Amino acid sequence: MMFEVINMSFALPEIFMMVMACIILLVVAFIGESSGAASYWLSQFTLVVTSIIVYQSLASAGVTFDGSYIKDALSDVLKLAICIINVVVLLYSASYLRARNLFKGEYYALAIFATLGMLIMVSSSHFLTLYLGLELLSLCLYAMVAMHRDSTMATEAAMKFFILGALASGMLLYGMSIIYGATGSLALASIATAIQTGDLNNTVLSFGLVFLIIGIGFKFGAVPFHMWLPDVYHGAPTAVTLFIATAPKIAAFAMIIRLLVDGLGDLHQHWQGMLIILAVLSMIIGNVVAIAQTNLKRMLAYSTISHVGFLLLGVLSGTSEAYAASMFYVLVYALTTLGAFGMIILMSRQGFEAENIEDYKGLSEHSPWFAFMMLILMFSMAGIPPMVGFYAKLAVIKAVISVDLISVAIIAVLMSVIGAFYYLRLIKVMYFDSPEKQHEIHAPKEMCIMLSSNALLVLALGIFPGSLMAICITVFS
């Protein structure tokens, strides 16, 4: 009898994070109400050490746990990104949570478990691992949205999120079971070989594929599966919106790459058409509906939907350069969104949520520096050079043109013109309108510094995007 030695070291980041999450839980249980500060610092410690562990083991790659767990360049880079982004997320949200009496250990325990879920998704090479990671992430997010339990909006958002999320998970699972039925395997590598070599029933496969895509569409928030996204972004406490809007999108990107490219890469011609529909609809609905929003969080929610559309452009093109373009897009998106929601948190204070566009009137009068930071972020989202958002759009549009989908490219650029309008409107409010009321910004110094470096990084990457692009290209080469 042969024993395969399981290489635990590949999963060291997750194991460490798991242990730390349990420790945080214990700390919360023992200290009780005032565990906020302790668990905050423990979480930051966990995230930093995890990213160091990932960074230390960059060179190695392989599959472990009987083919259900993969460590490759993609997983390493995405894990690093997720951990670093979450460090910043927790840093931004600390003052917000304190002011609203949400600065509790539970929040951090949930955040670390959610991060663990993301890491597992990123590293999964098996339907079950992927599903486990996804559910771990989703369940934590549902609870986080509902953290502010006295707020009816938050509770409503959490309910919607939970029901639609559960539905999506069901769809995904159903799709997985059909694919399993057709190929006889749950491991993505063997599914890929089965499709490549075997004489399989294409109808069954594409039937399963449809459900997988629906599940993915839900998790991404792509039109027509986007209904939950504006309500959740709007209803959740801003700190939680910040969390949901950034790192989980990176994990969702990993999910789509693992499922569609690693597992069902040979069905490319089948899923390309479906993704084109999702992408085009997302770009159109996201951008057009965002124009009508007066609430900044809702506007950013619709802008997220449109960004998802752009991101899918790279995936649907189906070349390794195009996947790299999508990866670049998702990283840039996460970085920019991080800054944008960070700005909302910065502007908010006790009893006042700076979430209406009107609240930003004349910001450049009394806070020119942060108005400028927001300007950088908005131009980046609109895709105007020299901000990094431009190169993200450039990369995905180049990808669709390289596979001769010119009409999709035309829709994409037209939609980015429409998108420019509502980003410009925020800039207009900040720069061209005169302030109505004085609002002072009193945020902790570390937050101001981090937010400034966040926005300046968006600008700096816009001037020198080469290194980040090179990383994305190497991951897929």
Place this chain on the structure above:
Amino acid sequence: MIADLPLLSLVIWLPILGGLTVLINGDNNIWVRPLALLVSLLTLVATLALYVGFDISTHQMQFVEQATWIASYNINYHLGIDGFALPLIILTAFSTVIVVVAGWEVIQYRISQYMAAFLIMEGLMIAVFTALDAILFYVFFEAMLIPLFLVIGIWGGPNRVYATLKFFLYTFFGSVFLLLALLYLNHVVGSFSILAYQQAALTMQEQIWLFCAFLIAFAVKVPMWPVHTWLPDAHVEAPTGGSVILAAITLKIGGYGLLRFALPIAPDASMYLDGLVISLSLIAVVYIGFVALAQTDLKKLIAYSSIAHMGFVTLGLFIVFRIFANSATGSGAILAVEGAVIQMISHGFIAAAMFLSVGVLYDRMHTREIGDYGGVINTMPMFAGFAVFFAMANAGLPGTSGFVGEFMVILAAFQANFWFAFLAATTLILGAAYTLWMIKRVIFGEVTNDNVAALTDINRREFAMLASLAGIVLVIGVWPAPIIDVLHASVEHLLTQVSQSKL
């Protein structure tokens, strides 16, 4: 020796970094204005050094700099200039000096941001004229919108938000098609070099699509009828400095784009669709000329006159195909293209001067309505002298630069088709009509009201900027040879490119 220095990088980054320094200094610093002036003057000197070191005997790109920028996509920091770019760069540097001087006393609100915006924009515009890599070009082409958007929106008139959003979205709409075209060409050629694009072998259908994309992008910038409507709004609402830069430089980028991209990359499509462009140009010249006649707002009138004058640029660039068809030598084609470029340069100076003159009046009276003026000559005799001179130049009086370009294009148009020349020549009447009628109503006559009676004549600062512009307009008018010499080799090269079919 001069050619060894990275002069192009210097003229791009000096104003940008200088602008950032001005921005950081803040509004309360007394050095903001002198510093901005110093930066713009140094840049002007550096561009004149380009002129000194420029070799007029070749059409090759000069002062070339190349470095890898984004290695994974093979995008390079590739700069170089030829005869088309050099005059436009000098024009840009000169206009910025004028804008800094013009805003010296007038702008009190957020002065450091104002100066910084124009300095940064200067660097970006020069970069557009020097970029030889398509993505580099596009980055600067788009980035230029940001400072202008803010300038109109922050320092503009009452309806500034509408005007600046319209300006931004119009030009952004046009330029995304440019991006598509550039990416498609990259797909065909495999590099982002503009020079490689120009040699790309393309089918007729590809060329037509590309040409349409280029035309949309640059027609909005020029602007050509019927996508010109953003320009009057933007001009009316923009502060004087913004109007000067808009008229003097950003419109020229449209013309420059056509002769750098549309003509050499898609020569067969240009020939096939030249009728379209010629008609649009003639509509701009004639119809917009009539529209200008009907304006009661000074800035709007000049804005429409700008559109009409830019019609000559596009006309000059696209009649070359008809000239080739009519004559074997094609000597008129050189005249047409050189005329178009000289028209761009000359219009840059004249329109800048016209907007400055309106600015001088507006600073005193705070109105742009022609009806509110009358008899200005009685209280501002010195100003009236300049205003009449610039009006004459705008109407194309021989001896001013306005005459040279229009005359060359009309002369060339005769070799293409009599009726083109006839319609183009109506500008000599229309231009004179709307400009001189405006002058008559504003400058001459009796003093019409107390506000005009209380006017004071221009001060030394205003005198200096108007006098320098007047001098240049006069010099180019009587001695355009320096510009033509610089252009000649590049024009001949362009004509070889467009006369060789890619099919």
